[in-house]
Amino acid sequence: MQLKTTIKDIDYKLCDQTFFGEKKQAYDLIEDIITFNHSxxxxxxxxxxxxxxxxxxxxxxxxxxxxxxxxFTDEPVIQMSFFMKGCSNMMHHQIHCLPAGTKLAKLPSTPTALEYLSILIPQDIYIRLIDSLDLDYEFISSCSNENPAKQVKYSEMMTPEILAAVRDIGSCERTGHFRRMYMETKVSELLLLQVEQLTQTQKVMHTIPKIDIERMHHARELVTQNIIAPCSLIDLARKVGTNEFKLKKYFKEIFGTTVFGYLNELKMNEARQKLLKGEQNIYQIAESLGYKSPNHFSTAFRKYFGYPPSQIKNQNNYIGSSLMKVKEIVISMFCPFLTELSALDLLMI
Structure with a gap:
């Protein structure tokens, strides 16, 4: 498959690649960074x-x-998009088909930086991956002939599971074949989660009034924006224009979990990301997520993941100390032969 993307205003090529064509590429990991800077x-x-x-x-x-x-693509391709930062549909995702041929999209100016993840899958590969799901492809075909820049209206808000998988892809530090296998696994997981959510949305649209679907999506956005200090169910229902009974009933039917369950998923996945980064201790993370004490946070974390948050912290510390021991061994072995290097240079090995 050939893919070309060009900034038409100044005829600048962002991408000109041919891939997915050779069997050996199934075992390859190819990485590149394209940077465009213009005054x-x-x-x-x-x-x-x-x-x-x-x-x-x-x-x-x-x-x-x-x-x-x-x-420009010479073959149809499926595009999955996940909007992370800087747009009105932040934390939303979408999937659509880019048919073979040339398409033109207009990107607007950005008051703040925009960040998003885009994943391209050859249409035949996509069909093979989800063939066993017996889908009608309605949410794909309805978007196939439209300008990609207009696809936002078909987007859905990311579930905590989708958000966690997107962040895992962005923060992966593996290399070589391990990185390729990890990326493939995570993309397959994202595809499953995305298709699952979109097909569920198609089904509930036929059983729940449109106005109530819109209210539930509004409720979910409010929960996502206020995970530290969430409002009560009664107040949340009032804010979106419904009652507590309908909020509980329709929220679970549409999103597959309760309001509290959704809030808990958000908090737990946010906590896991913070722990993996290793920039905050457990007390700081508990406080940042609105828990009364580290003990309350640790109990909730263990109940959700099946292991305590200290296990991730200890693992990070073990990896860090192991790397330092390796450096010390290297330094002790080679110091006699590297007298021209400073101690700081050696520590940067």
């Missing part, structure tokens, strides 16, 4: 990863004025 138009940074049958792009856009992007 008049702004900047675009595209971190590209080809992992097996998936082309993964983490894109950062900071535009001073609108630009036109031309897309």
């Amino acid at each position: 008049e138009y702004g900047s675009i940074k595209d971190s590209q990863t080809l992992a097996g049958s998936f082309f993964i792009n983490f894109i950062e856009v900071d535009l001073l004025q609108p630009i036109k992007i031309e897309y």
Whole structure:
């Protein structure tokens, strides 16, 4: 498959690649970073990863004025998009088909930097992956012939599971074949979660009044925006224009969990990301997520994941201390032969 993306305003190529065509590429990991900086138009940074049958792009856009992007593919391709930062549909996702040929999209100027994850899958690979699910493809075909820039209206808000998988992809520090296998596994997980959510949405649209579906989506957005100090069910129902009974009933039917369950998922996945980064201790994380004490947080974390938060902290500390021991061994072995290097240089090995 050939993919070309060009900034039409100044005829600047962001991408010109041929992939998915050779069997050996199923075992390859190809990575590149494309950077566009222009004093008049702004900047675009595209971190590209080809992992097996998936082309993964983490894109950062900071535009001073609108630009036109031309897309060309010689084969139809499925695009999964996850909007992380800087747009009105932040924390939303969508999936649609880019048919073969040339398409033109207009990217608006960005008051703040925009970040999103884009994943391209060849249509035949996509069909094979979900063939056993017996889907009607309605949510794909309805988007297939429209300008990609207009696809936001088809988006759904990310579930905590989807958000966690997106963050796992963005924060992966593995290398080589382990990184390729990890990326492929995570993209497959994202595809499952995304298709599952979108098909469930299609089903409930036929059984729940449209106005109540909109209210439930509004309720979920309010919960997502206020995970530290959430309001009561009665207040949440009042804010979205319904009653507590309908809020409980329809929220669970649409999203597959209760309001509290959804809030708990958000908190737990946020806590896990913070623990993996290792920048805060358990007390700080508990406080940042609105828990009364570290003990309350640890109990909730263990109940959700099946292990205490200290296990992640201890694992991070073990990895860090192991690396330092390796450095000490290397230094002790080679110091006699590396007298021209400073101690600081050696510690940077």
